[in-house]
Amino acid sequence: MIVLRRLFFVAVGLFLALPLIVVAGVSINEKQTLAFPPQGFSLSWYGEIFLNDDWRNALFASLTLAALSAALALLVALPLAWFLWRRVAPWANIFQLLGIAPFTLPPVITALGLLTFWATSGFYGQPWTAVISHAIFFVTLPLVTLSLGFSAIDRSLVEAAATMGADDRTIFRTVVLPLILPYMVSGYAFAFVLSLNEYIVAYMTVGFTMETLPIKIFNALRYGYTPTMASVTVFFLVIAALVFGLIARFGDLPKLLGAMGEGR
Amino acid sequence: MRREPPQRFADYGPLVFPAAMLVIFFVIPFATMIAVSFFERQQGGFYEPAFVFDNYGRFLSLFFGKVLGFSLFLAMAVAAACVTIGVPFTYLLSRSSRAAQIRWLVALLSILSLSEVMIGFAWSTLLSRTAGITNLFALLGLMEAPQALTPSFGAVMTAMTYQALPYTVLILYPALVRLDPTLTEAARTLGASPFKAFFNVVVPALRNTILATLIMVFIFALGSYLLPQLLGRPQHWTLSVLITDQAIYQSNMPFAAAMAVFLVLVSLSLVGLAVYAGRQKEAA
Amino acid sequence: MSGLILSNVTKQFGTFKAVNDVSLSVPDGTFVCLLGPSGCGKTTLMRMIAGLDLPTTGSVALGGEDITQIPTHKRNLGMVFQSLALFPHLTVGENIAYALRIRGVDKADQKKRVDELLGMIHLSGFADRSVNKLSGGQRQRVAIARALAISPKLFLLDEPLSALDAKLREAMQVELRQLQQRLGITTIVVTHDQREAMTMADTVVVMNGGEIRQAAAPVDIYRRPADSFVADFIGSTNLIPFRADGRGQASIFGSAVDGFSLVGAKAGTISVRPEDVQIVTAEGSSVTGTVTFIRDLGGTVETFIEAGGQQIVAVSSPRTRPNVSIGQTVGLRFDPETSVVLAQ
Numbered sequence: 001m002i003v004l005r006r007l008f009f010v011a012v013g014l015f016l017a018l019p020l021i022v023v024a025g026v027s028i029n030e031k032q033t034l035a036f037p038p039q040g041f042s043l044s045w046y047g048e049i050f051l052n053d054d055w056r057n058a059l060f061a062s063l064t065l066a067a068l069s070a071a072l073a074l075l076v077a078l079p080l081a082w083f084l085w086r087r088v089a090p091w092a093n094i095f096q097l098l099g100i101a102p103f104t105l106p107p108v109i110t111a112l113g114l115l116t117f118w119a120t121s122g123f124y125g126q127p128w129t130a131v132i133s134h135a136i137f138f139v140t141l142p143l144v145t146l147s148l149g150f151s152a153i154d155r156s157l158v159e160a161a162a163t164m165g166a167d168d169r170t171i172f173r174t175v176v177l178p179l180i181l182p183y184m185v186s187g188y189a190f191a192f193v194l195s196l197n198e199y200i201v202a203y204m205t206v207g208f209t210m211e212t213l214p215i216k217i218f219n220a221l222r223y224g225y226t227p228t229m230a231s232v233t234v235f236f237l238v239i240a241a242l243v244f245g246l247i248a249r250f251g252d253l254p255k256l257l258g259a260m261g262e263g264r
Numbered sequence: 265m266r267r268e269p270p271q272r273f274a275d276y277g278p279l280v281f282p283a284a285m286l287v288i289f290f291v292i293p294f295a296t297m298i299a300v301s302f303f304e305r306q307q308g309g310f311y312e313p314a315f316v317f318d319n320y321g322r323f324l325s326l327f328f329g330k331v332l333g334f335s336l337f338l339a340m341a342v343a344a345a346c347v348t349i350g351v352p353f354t355y356l357l358s359r360s361s362r363a364a365q366i367r368w369l370v371a372l373l374s375i376l377s378l379s380e381v382m383i384g385f386a387w388s389t390l391l392s393r394t395a396g397i398t399n400l401f402a403l404l405g406l407m408e409a410p411q412a413l414t415p416s417f418g419a420v421m422t423a424m425t426y427q428a429l430p431y432t433v434l435i436l437y438p439a440l441v442r443l444d445p446t447l448t449e450a451a452r453t454l455g456a457s458p459f460k461a462f463f464n465v466v467v468p469a470l471r472n473t474i475l476a477t478l479i480m481v482f483i484f485a486l487g488s489y490l491l492p493q494l495l496g497r498p499q500h501w502t503l504s505v506l507i508t509d510q511a512i513y514q515s516n517m518p519f520a521a522a523m524a525v526f527l528v529l530v531s532l533s534l535v536g537l538a539v540y541a542g543r544q545k546e547a548a
Numbered sequence: 549m550s551g552l553i554l555s556n557v558t559k560q561f562g563t564f565k566a567v568n569d570v571s572l573s574v575p576d577g578t579f580v581c582l583l584g585p586s587g588c589g590k591t592t593l594m595r596m597i598a599g600l601d602l603p604t605t606g607s608v609a610l611g612g613e614d615i616t617q618i619p620t621h622k623r624n625l626g627m628v629f630q631s632l633a634l635f636p637h638l639t640v641g642e643n644i645a646y647a648l649r650i651r652g653v654d655k656a657d658q659k660k661r662v663d664e665l666l667g668m669i670h671l672s673g674f675a676d677r678s679v680n681k682l683s684g685g686q687r688q689r690v691a692i693a694r695a696l697a698i699s700p701k702l703f704l705l706d707e708p709l710s711a712l713d714a715k716l717r718e719a720m721q722v723e724l725r726q727l728q729q730r731l732g733i734t735t736i737v738v739t740h741d742q743r744e745a746m747t748m749a750d751t752v753v754v755m756n757g758g759e760i761r762q763a764a765a766p767v768d769i770y771r772r773p774a775d776s777f778v779a780d781f782i783g784s785t786n787l788i789p790f791r792a793d794g795r796g797q798a799s800i801f802g803s804a805v806d807g808f809s810l811v812g813a814k815a816g817t818i819s820v821r822p823e824d825v826q827i828v829t830a831e832g833s834s835v836t837g838t839v840t841f842i843r844d845l846g847g848t849v850e851t852f853i854e855a856g857g858q859q860i861v862a863v864s865s866p867r868t869r870p871n872v873s874i875g876q877t878v879g880l881r882f883d884p885e886t887s888v889v890l891a892q
Contacts, residue, residue, distance in 0.1 A: 003343065005356055012353050015426065018397070019386035026395050038340030038394035043526055076285045080277035088267045092279060098286045105531050106487030108504045109297075110290075112511055112524045114302045119517075134287045155267075171482040188296055197379035214379040221385060221494070228391070240374040248366045257369060258438030449600050450633035452620040453704075454647035454694070461621075464650075468637040 016217035020237060027230035034225050043154075045231040055228055060218035062196055065212060069134030070191035072259045074142045074184060076135060083174070085153075096143070110137050111204040118205055121192035125209040136194045141194065142187030145256060149183025150176075186247045188255055193240050277379035291310055311518050319522035335502040338492075339485035342424045344483050345482050349425075350432035351474060355466055357433070359514055360441040369437075376430035387423040391495070420496040424488050434480050459470040472541045479538040494504035550611050551575040552597065552702060552734060556759030557606035559592050559758075566592040568758040569606070575749075579735045581745035584755035584806040585781070588640040590738045593755070597705055597736065599623050608703060610713050621650075623702075626695030627630070632687055634679040634694070640666075641675030644694045651698070668727075686714050686871050692724070696731070703728070703735040703768055709744065721747045726835040738855035742782050754778050776890050786820045787890075788882070801881070803834035807884035817890045824886040825862035827851060833879025839872050857882060 022036050030040025049055045080095055102110045114133045118124040153176065161171045199214040207215055213236070217229050247253055270276055304314040322328060357368055389395050391413035401407040413419055447469060451461035467474070489504035501509075504522060511520035559567040574712040584588040588625050593600040597608060599620035602850050603795075604693040609614045613694040615623055635642055644665055645658045653661075669689035676684075679690060688708065695703060709717045709722075717725050717801075725748040728735045739745055744764040745752045753763040754777075762774035773779035776787050790808070792798045792815065800818075808818075839857025849861045849869045860880065864870060872878055 007482070008353065008356065012349065012429075015370065016429070017427065019383070019390045020375075022390045022397075023382075023386045026389060032391065034389065035390070036397045036399065050392060060369050076282045080282035083282075084280040086267065086278075087275065088269045095283055095286055095323055099282075102290060104483070104535060106489075106504055106527055107481065108487060108489050108507050109524050109528050109531075110293075111519060112507060113293035113297040115511065116296045116517060117289070118522060132285075132289055133278070136285065140288070149516075193377045197377050197382070199379050199381050200508065204508075207512075214381045217379070217385060218381045218490070221381070233378075236382065237374055237378060240377045241370060244370045244373045245458060249368055252368050252438075253366050254362070254441065257434060258441075261419055320885035444627040444633060445630055446631045448621075449598075450629055450635075452600070452623060452626065453598055453623075453627040454644075455621050455624070455650045455698070457619075457621050460650065464646075465635055469635065471637065495552070530768060 003143050005174070007161060020234075023230045023233050025226055026236050029227055032225075032227060033228075045227040046235065048228045049232055050058075052228070054211075055216065055232070058211045058213045059232075060161045062212055062213040065127075065130055065134060066192045066195040067200070069138065069195045070132045070142075070188050072131060072135035073139045073191045074178075074188050077140050077142035077146055077187065078184065081143055081150055082148065082172070088196060096147075099139050099143045102137045111201040114201060115204040125206060125212055127206060130202055130206040130210075130212075133201050134198060135191075136192055137198070137201050138191040141190040141241035142184070145187035145190065146180065148256065148258075149180045153179050182251050183256075186251055189243050189247055193243050196239070266386050277524070288515065289428040295520045298525055301525045303518045304311045305518050306517055319518045320526075322371050322519060322522075323508050323526065330499075331501060331503060331506055334500070335504070336498075337487060338421070338424070338502060339482045341421060342485040343478050343482040344426055344490075345425045346428045347474060347483075349437055350429060350461065350477070351467070351470075354433045354436040354440045355443075355462065358443070359445065369434075372430040372433055377435065378480075380427065380488065380490045383423060383489050387419065387426065387491075388494055390521055391419050415497045415500070417496065417500055420492050420500050423483055423491045427488065427491065428484050432477060432486050436473065437481055441469060448531050475537040476541040479534050480500065481542065483534055484528070486507050486531065522539075551578075552736075553609040554593075554597070555607045556609065557593070557596060559596060559601060559605045560604040565758050567596070567603075570758075570760055571606075572753065572760065572763065574734060574736065576734055577732045578750045579725065579748055580737070580751045580753060582736065582738045582739065582753050582755060583703035583742060583745040583781075587739060588755040590611060590755050590770065594706055594736060594738045595705055597702070597739045597809045598625060598627050606621055609837075614702070624698060624700055625704060626698070626700040628691045628695050628706065628708045629698070630710060632688060632691040632711070636693060637849060638679070638791055640671070640677045640679055640682070642727060643679055643690060644675075644697055645697045647693060651694060663785040664862065669751075670695045682710050682877045685752075685770070686722065688712060688720060692727075696733075699731075699733075701734065702805075703733045705735070705737045707740070709739075710741075717744070717768060718747075724748060746782075752771040756781070759843050771888075772892065773819060774863060776817055776819065779888065779890060785859070786819050786822065786825060787841060788820060788860070789815065789817055797813040800835050805834055805882065808887070818882065819881050819890055822850065822861045822863035825860060826871065826880055826881040826883065827853070827864075828879040830877045833881065835880045835882075836877055837880055839874050839876045839878060842872075842874060853878060853880065 008167065025036045026034055026180070027045055028041050028043065028163050029035055029045075030042040049059055056195045077099065077185060083089070084096060091220045092132065096194050114129075114136075115124075118126075157175055157179075159167055161175045166174060194258060199218060202212050203215050203218070209220065213232055217232060219231055220226055247256070281325065301319055302315050302317070303311045304316055304318070305311050311520050357365060390397055393410050393412040396410065398407055398413065399408040402410045426462075429541075443466065447459045447465050448458075451465045452458065456464055458545065485503055486502070488502065489508050490503050492500045492502050504527070507523045509526065510516045510523065554570055554572045557567060557570045558565060567725050570589075570593060582593060584590050592601060596603050599615070599618060603616060607614055609615060610623070619686055623782045637645065638646070641659075641662045644662045648661060653677075662675055663672070666674060669692060671689055671693075674686070679687065682690065691708070691755065702769075705749045709720050712720060721744055728748075737745075737748065751763055752769045753768050754761045754769065756777050762769060762773070762778045767858060769778065773782060773785075780787065788800060790798050790800050798805055822891060837853040837860060839851060840859070841852040842855050843850040843852070844866075844867075848863050849866055851864070851870060853860045853862065862870075870878070
């Protein structure tokens with residue numbers, strides 16, 4: 001039984017890892033060939049991400065977009081989650097629903113909606129429209145983590161602060177905010193990583209005026225192969241693993257993913 | 265702290281910014297898209313306000329029917345594959361040590377966040393003639409010479425399963441972690457082998473969760489827009505691909521919008537179904 | 549040898565020994581309670597008997613057969629879990645019939661047995677109810693019936709009554725004991741409630757720190773505790789240090805007391821139950837103390853006395869209530885007959 005179980009884990013692990021192993025392999029090819037096992041060894045394709053102007057600009061655009069849109073998503077989610085926790089206002093749940101909808105529906109729908117909107121309003125192609133678009137698209141992530149975070153706060157803490165003379169604003173600053181901070185960080189991190197990798201919304205809103213890394217890879221893919229695609233993929237995978245690893249290290253990942261109660 | 269209804273107008277303050285953002289940048293774009301779906305297309309990729317059903321009328325063609333049918337079939341197949349692998353996997357994962365769970369969760373999240381472009385690229389490499397898995401088969405003597413496995417239906421299906429599997433596991437995870445471990449232990453003391461206990465107790469006890477997951481993954485797979493393009497032939501294109509194609513390359517926004525509205529309706533009714541299935545779970 | 553025999557069973561989690569070298573013999577048809585504070589290893593011990601955990605070392609034998617490596621589902625036992633673990637997707641009848649279904653018993657016989665068991669637990673006619681619609685006591689009975697469906701050789705219960713309120717719990721204890729005596733089934737119950745253990749068990753096994761401290765009949769556990777942990781854990785007691793001069797003369801708090809035969813001992817502890825502490829007049833008493841508090845509970849009166857820097861509690865009935873008041877100096881007598889000298 002234990003053998004079967006291990007075998008099953010190995011099989012799933014292999015399925016998940018295989019494409020990535022091959023990509024990692026081709027990323028260290030010495031020449032610009034798509035070959036696996038790799039021929040020769042070179043890290044130059046990783047250098048290319050930073051040295052080649054096109055790739056560097058795309059990386060910079062992606063990082064900027066991810067950093068700003070995740071921040072905006074957090075700014076939208078925080079007051080909303082706080083309000084829903086603090087007040088009884090059943091009709092306000094509609095905004096919770098609106099916040100979760102973009103991520104639940106097929107992404108092409110949100111993308112097309114935003115495309116028609118920016119085109120109609122005449123801002124189509126402006127870089128900042130991508131920031132807003134991503135913030136709305138990914139607002140679900142901080143909203144969910146923050147709602148979880150608020151629900152974990154013992155309401156008697158707020159009452160205790162009030163008995164000691166703190167008003168609503170002070171309570172928020174001195175009690176609620178410190179307790180919710182880990183959830184803010186993870187909400188931001190989730191939105192950041194997903195924005196970094198997002199293609200269709202970015203493509204439909206600013207695809208013709210700027211290149212994020214996923215757009216750049218897709219465009220490159222249509223014109224043929226370059227190993228930089230492989231190195232960027234590995235690079236992004238490492239960033240994601242690093243971010244989620246840090247969340248796991250400093251936070252409670254199983255709990256964040258909805259496994260409440262005692263872990264085993 | 266007792267939760268209380270807002271007392272004064274100022275109590276609504278925190279709601280203003282999020283509400284405005286969501287209304288302006290989600291509700292209005294959505295409405296714009298619905299409006300555009302009734303517009304008339306002009307020459308050269310522009311469109312004019314109108315109120316015609318022509319764009320919806322095009323759904324009645326055989327071509328569209330085929331695409332729709334294939335999209336639904338593909339999404340269904342992917343959802344079924346993911347749930348078949350995901351349920352036993354997540355069950356075993358939820359019974360593993362905390363450290364093992366965390367390692368898997370980090371890996372799954374990393375793959376889930378990986379851009380569809382990159383997943384498409386990775387699979388097209390793995391299935392390619394020059395750098396692909398067939399080289400390994402050839403090396404082991406299982407195959408005479410390496411060959412390309414794309415474009416093909418199998419490639420699309422495999423890559424989409426790859427993309428959706430982490431999502432499946434992460435949806436199933438909370439329910440399976442919360443599943444009382446003594447249920448299977450009780451089944452074992454009553455004489456059920458671990459296999460029997462899984463199929464007799466875990467699966468039926470989670471029936472509604474599994475159904476809801478199936479639907480969620482179905483919607484997720486329905487949204488896949490790049491993998492069918494990168495790894496399949498034109499007959500493997502899905503509704504999402506068609507929408508992207510019409511909007512960007514054919515510059516037929518009204519038709520794209522009409523298809524998107526249609527996709528929303530399909531998805532929303534399925535979400536409704538998933539929520540309903542989830543409710544049943546609590547009632548049971 | 550028949551019955552259940554545990555030989556040198558140890559369970560180690562990492563560096564932590566949850567169960568440490570436990571040996572225990574349970575003759576057929578007896579009712580054993582594993583009793584101890586939380587974390588004492590009693591549940592782990594039961595899980596090893598059930599095969600849900602494997603011993604790190606040692607063996608488990610049942611009916612003369614070594615079952616250490618037999619997987620749970622082939623052990624033919626019945627177990628009631630603390631959470632009850634009733635299958636939420638099955639009805640009362642389907643839950644009870646589960647073990648029979650697994651074993652391929654035919655439908656008609658399943659139904660007959662289920663009806664029989666429902667009658668036994670006073671829930672006739674409940675077969676088609678959902679288990680989620682039952683009261684706590686009813687769920688409890690269904691879990692018991694489910695475990696007994698195949699008439700197992702061994703019946704295990706892990707804190708089976710902890711979810712019930714106090715009154716129902718006491719009634720269920722009596723019911724469970726009567727059921728066990730009627731069926732004559734070897735039964736092991738894990739509990740942290742000493743009252744429960746005293747009510748039901750033929751043998752109480754007191755555990756602490758992964759080890760068995762004493763295994764004996766309830767009255768012996770109370771009257772003849774093996775060590776200060778058992779004496780303190782079962783009921784309440786006064787643990788009083790003594791010294792001895794080696795020739796049998798003992799002294800408590802520096803004053804000589806007679807009647808204890810302590811030849812060879814130098815120092816130690818005696819356990820005196822509060823109902824055995826006698827309060828006498830201070831004159832002529834070798835051990836004296838000061839009354840610090842009197843708690844009158846109606847049915848009993850507890851007198852708290854400070855003596856030799858330690859608090860000693862004496863319990864008496866209202867009729868034999870000592871005529872003392874707070875601050876008064878009184879004498880204390882410990883009857884060697886009812887006092888227990890504890891092993892060190």
